[in-house]
Amino acid sequence: MENGAAKPVIVAIDGPSGTGKSSTSKAVAAQLGLSYLDTGAQYRAITWWMVSNGIDIEDPTAIAAVAAKPEIISGTDPANPTISVDGTDVAGPIRTQEVTSKVSAVSAVPEVRARITELQRTLATSAEYGIVVEGRDIGTTVLPDADLKIFLTASPEARAARRSGELKGADVNATREALIKRDAADSSRKTSPLAKAGDAVEVDTTALTLPQVIECVVTLVEEKRAAK
Ligand SMILES: Nc1ncnc2c1ncn2[C@@H]1O[C@H](COP(=O)(O)OP(=O)(O)OP(=O)(O)O)[C@@H](O)[C@H]1O
């Protein structure tokens, strides 16, 4: 993809778990020559650090006191996104069930959000050609001036079926309940909850294939770029 003298384009993609944010964002960024940032991986990384260092996840004060300690580095190449904590590659460990079950509690702590939001803004503003940033509060809080905001949705059944396929035969009902529980926690926290920005384009992916969603978002980005 030739970027020429195009101005950097900032794309925010938010939505609940399993709606296709990561798959879509990575593919769109790769296709359009943009950087890519998985902000969920950053919250998972700080959660992994808290767990590894014996911090009580039920104690927001204890979490807040050490929120500035871990050095979290995200690699933003969509062909090879990376995440490290204090120099250790944590791409695998952050996907464990233990981290998944604790990440909502850690990410609800305001000091954690302030720390991670600052990292996200720094990466977004330094992306030479632009960036696709995916998460829960990107359009509302992290990058309210993004050129394009997308809010992906899908039915809980579709999302659970996708995740169960990924987890090789995990029980669909249990997966569905876990997704709903995490979305409820992420949507109800006080500080920058999961929410659709007023100016976001909502895309319901329930009946769409992944290539269809990617094509839809690529078209929306190209329209924005042409208008810049
Ligand atoms: N439109 C789609 N149709 C079918 N499967 C899809 C679609 N979009 C994504 N998937 C699949 O669903 C699974 C979850 O997708 P993905 O990880 O991109 O979601 P997510 O919104 O980033 O989830 P999370 O927020 O939990 O990280 C993946 O296995 C992905 O390949």
Ligand SMILES: Nc1ccn([C@H]2C[C@H](O)[C@@H](COP(=O)(O)O)O2)c(=O)n1
């Ligand atoms: N912008 C964000 C991104 C993620 N989180 C929290 C809430 C999620 O449950 C968790 C893991 O995200 P995932 O890897 O499933 O996309 O991280 C958030 O609060 N804000």
